Amino acid sequence: NAGVMQNPRHLVRRRGQEARLRCSPMKGHSHVYWYRQLPEEGLKFMVYLQKENIIDESGMPKERFSAEFPKEGPSILRIQQVVRGDSAAYFCASSPVITSGHYGYTFGSGTRLTVV
């Protein structure tokens, strides 16, 4: 049972380019969360998605960032016109369909984005 798969593990982009980060949730999980961790800082929630729906994007920067979780395929976090301040580790987490109770999220190994 594969865990949460993120790719690429490392991504280097020049300023102004686009970055696409992919996340495949655990099998059977239909909820995806994206977090960002800036150097020497804690994780910050960005966005929560279910299949074909954005549920909560309160942590997403208003410009240049977008996320999707299509019916088929992985969730994509897209950053347009990257700047040096976007350099960070981006983590994806997934959880199963909510029925009742509470449980922990399963995180992927992250994508380290470096903007040069």
Add this chain to the structure above:
Amino acid sequence: DAKTTQPPSMDCAEGRAANLPCNHSTISGNEYVYWYRQIHSQGPQYIIHGLKNNETNEMASLIITEDRKSSTLILPHATLRDTAVYYCIASNSGGGADGLTFGKGTHLIIQP
């Protein structure tokens, strides 16, 4: 999510029990206490969570005070691989309603 307070760092000898404290004095009645850890350069790993009662699993034990204003994560026999940043989170979002709020955590260093 309620605010949590943790010591920035702790040391523990290998083989001993590591006791990590967390204060969450403003926790509300429907908020759970979650613990995650992050080993260097890896994604966070879920450890345990609880509401009122003490909890134990294969990784750790969670002791929550009766007034729920603080808790302690116990790693019974710490190994070098337990060196990590440990995050205590008070949240009602475990059902996936929204994201968790991670603070700065406690950097636990296991000494050989």
